Amino acid sequence: EAGVVQSPRYKIIEKKQPVAFWCNPISGHNTLYWYLQNLGQGPELLIRYENEEAVDDSQLPKDRFSAERLKGVDSTLKIQPAELGDSAVYLCASSLGGTGGEQYFGPGTRLTVT
Amino acid sequence: QQPVQSPQAVILREGEDAVINCSSSKALYSVHWYRQKHGEAPVFLMILLKGGEQKGHDKISASFNEKKQQSSLYLTASQLSYSGTYFCGTEMLGYALNFGKGTSLLVTP
Numbered sequence: 001e002a003g004v005v006q007s008p009r010y011k012i013i014e015k016k017q018p019v020a021f022w023c024n025p026i027s028g029h030n031t032l033y034w035y036l037q038n039l040g041q042g043p044e045l046l047i048r049y050e051n052e053e054a055v056d057d058s059q060l061p062k063d064r065f066s067a068e069r070l071k072g073v074d075s076t077l078k079i080q081p082a083e084l085g086d087s088a089v090y091l092c093a094s095s096l097g098g099t100g101g102e103q104y105f106g107p108g109t110r111l112t113v114t
Numbered sequence: 115q116q117p118v119q120s121p122q123a124v125i126l127r128e129g130e131d132a133v134i135n136c137s138s139s140k141a142l143y144s145v146h147w148y149r150q151k152h153g154e155a156p157v158f159l160m161i162l163l164k165g166g167e168q169k170g171h172d173k174i175s176a177s178f179n180e181k182k183q184q185s186s187l188y189l190t191a192s193q194l195s196y197s198g199t200y201f202c203g204t205e206m207l208g209y210a211l212n213f214g215k216g217t218s219l220l221v222t223p
Contacts, residue, residue, distance in 0.1 A: 004155075033210070042116075042201045042213030043156065056210055091155065102146065103211070105155035 004106035018080035025094030035091040119214035134187040136202030145185040146203040
């Protein structure tokens with residue numbers, strides 16, 4: 001079974017430029033998560049989707065970050081404009097849904113903002 | 115609320131045992147454990163649900179003390195492949211996982 005797919009794996013952009021990340025979750029997984037991971041830290045939730053609905057986006061900086069999950073499958077996370085402090089690894093994860101379910105993570109996108 | 119993990123780092127020789135602790139100040143529904151190797155995605159190890167159960171696979175096991183809101187991960191007879199950073203994620207009913215800062219484990223030959 002294919003795992004969570006993310007692209008690109010690496011991205012280098014200049015500050016103030018836009019950037020987008022793409023995630024394809026495991027087939028049949030209704031819940032999709034976007035996390036941000038800084039060096040030496042654990043993943044921090046940005047947004048959680050149940051099917052197409054964003055059920056938890058309280059930690060998403062909405063002035064510059066946006067996300068969508070059309071048709072309840074693939075998802076895109078966008079930053080516009082990027083700032084130096086956005087440099088981090090952006091992880092996508094998926095799960096079957098419901099409380100207490102294991103999450104499966106993608107390889108992440110390492111973003112460097114110069 | 116972010117759980118607190120201890121120790122921050124540990125170095126073992128192959129075959130030695132280790133315990134990693136995770137504690138929360140909030141009433142938890144479940145505790146998740148993940149291992150992440152450098153440059154890779156976190157990999158799911160196990161979930162412990164409210165009820166104080168203990169789980170394990172291979173030589174890695176964990177317990178959850180819901181009275182103390184603490185979980186411990188036990189690695190016995192460590193192998194080189196156990197090296198990585200271990201994260202606990204704590205879950206309150208209806209809320210998303212909160213991950214700790216991680217415990218870096220290095221197993222040497």
